[in-house]
Amino acid sequence: MVILGNVPSKKNSKRIVTNRTTGKPFIISSKIHGDWHNSAIPEMKRQWQGYKITQYPIGITMTFYWKDLRRHDLDNGVATILDALKDAGVIEDDYYKFVDCIQAQYGGLDRTNPRCEIFIDE
Numbered sequence: 001m002v003i004l005g006n007v008p009s010k011k012n013s014k015r016i017v018t019n020r021t022t023g024k025p026f027i028i029s030s031k032i033h034g035d036w037h038n039s040a041i042p043e044m045k046r047q048w049q050g051y052k053i054t055q056y057p058i059g060i061t062m063t064f065y066w067k068d069l070r071r072h073d074l075d076n077g078v079a080t081i082l083d084a085l086k087d088a089g090v091i092e093d094d095y096y097k098f099v100d101c102i103q104a105q106y107g108g109l110d111r112t113n114p115r116c117e118i119f120i121d122e
Contacts, residue, residue: 009076044088059101067114
């Protein structure tokens with residue numbers, strides 16, 4: 001599976017908004033993360049095509065290609081991808097009984113085609 005675009009950090013990209021009803025502030029993910037997440041979910045569903053994983057636990061390998069040389073933490077990208085895989089229905093959950101091996105690697109700089117390549121091993 002290949003998800004296009006720079007994978008944003010969900011953990012480090014937060015913003016404070018105010019609840020219109022109560023007036024209380026709360027924290028949500030950034031617009032950049034929200035936009036990426038909203039485009040990644042249908043792409044994951046399209047590429048997965050309804051396939052069901054029948055034997056857990058599984059292993060997941062992720063290779064990140066970023067569009068710039070700014071600092072990117074692999075663990076933040078992994079958390080973002082795992083949450084998206086769960087929300088897309090590709091995996092049931094991301095705790096150890098479902099995903100017992102995670103490999104993350106930096107694939108290199110790709111200014112024209114930033115992406116994350118995801119391999120799932122049953």
